[in-house]
């Protein structure tokens with residue numbers, strides 16, 4: 001193991017490996033990554049691999065767009081098949097408000113250059129013949145979208161990084177991080193590495209890594225489940241006939257995603273009541289960890305899925321995955337310089353980490369090597385959080401962020417959980433005057449007055 005390096009990346013999930021790859025791609029070959037177990041053994045291995053371009057945030061939308069383009073070119077570059085199925089992605093609307101949300105989103109997509117098409121229910125039926133379109137108002141489609149094999153993607157990025165001189169130390173745990181005059185000393189159970197920069201990409205361990213340098217990184221994961229079914233004769237028949245995959249289907253109003261998997265289907269709901277997990281961090285042994293499944297919690301979404309795709313109700317359940325998915329209070333990741341710590345970088349809190357990893361690594365490498373990012377990173381800025389994010393606040397807000405993934409995101413959305421948190425002395429007076437409050441950095445402040 002090297003004792004000196006320009007950068008140490010902590011964590012070998014897809015997010016850390018992508019950061020390493022992008023630094024090497026920018027010409028910094030003297031960079032290393034330290035992973036406590038095997039690459040992908042945190043949350044990455046069990047992800048469903050969907051690459052949703054849909055995002056209401058300009059920052060996150062651009063990270064996703066970059067990643068989807070990059071992933072399409074990785075096999076040619078590294079010789080490793082990443083299992084990218086560009087099967088497109090359809091988001092359904094069964095009411096007018098939802099269509100309005102899509103019209104608003106189309107503006108974001110156009111601004112950042114993401115291709116989005118509007119579909120009628122009849123067009124949805126043509127692409128997804130197993131979909132019941134009787135009560136739909138319309139849909140949008142991302143033709144460039146699809147899904148990937150997350151572990152293969154990570155290995156391809158690792159190959160691309162190693163080919164450019166980067167090194168990866170597996171089965172090596174970072175146990176301490178100390179600031180020194182010109183950078184940092186990263187202490188591992190196999191020795192220390194002196195470096196100029198540290199990037200924290202430790203997934204479910206984010207708060208533990210933050211503690212090593214005295215900061216609270218506001219990440220607590222939530223349980224997320226998806227169901228894999230047995231094969232369905234209709235889907236198998238389509239395959240035999242050489243018909244294309246029907247693509248990723250999202251029923252926003254019933255709050256789930258669905259795609260084909262080995263002749264069957266995958267269903268992933270975003271339900272209410274999914275509990276925060278690893279609130280004090282995973283155990284030291286944690287590796288390829290899954291939790292006990294809880295299908296009762298998914299029942300309303302399973303019913304919704306059977307209504308939308310009756311074939312889903314005609315096949316048995318093959319396996320249920322219940323794993324940890326990182327969240328922050330607003331659901332966006334935290335990517336950028338840590339507050340108050342020179343050359344310590346945060347790349348944590350990824351709930352769509354397979355999708356965002358490419359873009360987050362790209363922008364961090366620009367920032368570290370060239371001194372600034374090349375896109376507006378305000379939406380993922382670490383300093384939007386502060387010491388108001390206590391553990392109990394994070395549990396409430398992150399559970400809320402998870403259950404809000406598919407809610408209709410009206411403009412100027414304000415979310416109710418864990419409020420009021422910080423109130424000024426004039427709070428009650430303002431309230432009596434009809435103030436309708438919004439929340440900024442934990443503080444309640446009137447957005448407008450309504451009598």
Ligand SMILES: Cc1cc2nc3c(=O)[nH]c(=O)nc-3n(C[C@H](O)[C@H](O)[C@H](O)COP(=O)(O)OP(=O)(O)OC[C@H]3O[C@@H](n4cnc5c(N)ncnc54)[C@H](O)[C@@H]3O)c2cc1C
Nearest residue numbers: 011013015036042043044048049050174203352353354355
């Ligand atoms: C059921 C499920 C389905 C999902 N489906 C999708 C999907 O379809 N699309 C999508 O985009 N996202 C999906 N996700 C989310 C996705 O899995 C995560 O966002 C992504 O894997 C996060 O990657 P990461 O590298 O940040 O974290 P991880 O993969 O958890 O990697 C962090 C790594 O850091 C290591 N580490 C931590 N501390 C230390 C230390 N002190 N020293 C050394 N190493 C350390 C850990 O061992 C771990 O390997 C899903 C999640 C779940 C639970």
